[in-house]
Amino acid sequence: MPLSAAPARTEASAAAPAANPPLKPRAARRRRHVPDWVWSVTSIAALLALWFGVTRSGLVKPGYLPAPETLWTTFLELLENGYQGQPLWAHIQSSLLRTLSGFAAGVLVGVPLGLFTGYNRLAGAVVSPIMAFIRPIPPIAFIPMAVLYFGLGELGKVVLIFFVSFNYVQTNAHAGAANFPIAYRRASESLGLTRWQTFVRIVLPGALPQIFTGLKVALALSWAVVVAAELVGAQSGLGFMISDAALLFRIPVVFIGIALIGAIGLALNLTLNAIEARVVHWKGR
The missing domain is CATH 1.10.3720.10 (MetI-like)
Incomplete structure (x- = not known):
């Protein structure tokens, strides 16, 4: 194998990661960040869904837990x-x-x-x-x-x-x-x-x-x-x-x-x- 081929292979391997650089930690955190109001709205929606589900299923009598439309x-x-x-x-x-x-x-x-x-x-x-x-x-x-x-x-x-x-x-x-x-x-x-x-x-x-x-x-x-x-x-x-x-x-x-x-x-x-x-x-x- 010619000696001149080794540097070429080394340069190619060094240039490969540059074509697809990893995400910076700060950018990755920014992508994963969810606003607090989304969590707040989600928790309220989940609670309302649970309320609807319990009242519709009949697990609790209406006299003890009224349905949302009744309230x-x-x-x-x-x-x-x-x-x-x-x-x-x-x-x-x-x-x-x-x-x-x-x-x-x-x-x-x-x-x-x-x-x-x-x-x-x-x-x-x-x-x-x-x-x-x-x-x-x-x-x-x-x-x-x-x-x-x-x-x-x-x-x-x-x-x-x-x-x-x-x-x-x-x-x-x-x-x-x-x-x-x-x-x-x-x-x-x-x-x-x-x-x-x-x-x-x-x-x-x-x-x-x-x-x-x-x-x-x-x-x-x-x-x-x-x-x-x-x-x-x-x-x-x-x-x-x-x-x-x-x-x-x-x-x-x-x-x-x-x-x-x-x-x-x-x-x-x-x-x-x-x-x-x-x-x-x-x-x-």
Whole structure:
């Protein structure tokens, strides 16, 4: 074999991979990437398909799991005729008013107190043991006391929701003010800032992400607790509608009430997320 043939074969073998270069890892990942919304839509569609399949197959009696078309028909009837002599929007309004009133009162008291106890060591030492004792107690346990002290009217329900929101808002505001880096405090001292200036310019902005975390948890729990609060002595609201329909075995109305609670809770959470994105615009950057 001539010696000149070896280099030719080597050059040909070296040029062969270049004609069909492998995909770059980043390009391959881009091809395999599926948007998150596709997975979300797929999961919802699968759940609806399972619901249709179970109701059509007869595995569960319609009295226990209504078909989707039954719920839609019942929802239209509720929109037209209301429930127990009151429009559907009136029940939603009652629950929202109780929730937002108690939540707003809890925020107005809990955020300043949490910031103060987190920033001031002595105040934290006084308040923290009390909050650590109250925090594990479930809010439902306070329903009898709310009825005893405030009666069956609106005030007892608002006070119960206030307790829930105050508990979580104060805890997160305290953590946000107490856990800011000590280097920031020393930097403010070196710049000659007063304690008030340090609090306003450093501690408060640094605590805002933690505060909004507490707000979102408190709002979700407040919206959940209003259902329990409306089980006692209420004549309106989504919680009243669910409990009354369950006693009358109107299961489609129960499902619709639960769905409305979930949808409104989602809307409240999205609203708070939008506010957080505007106020704490530096978060995650």
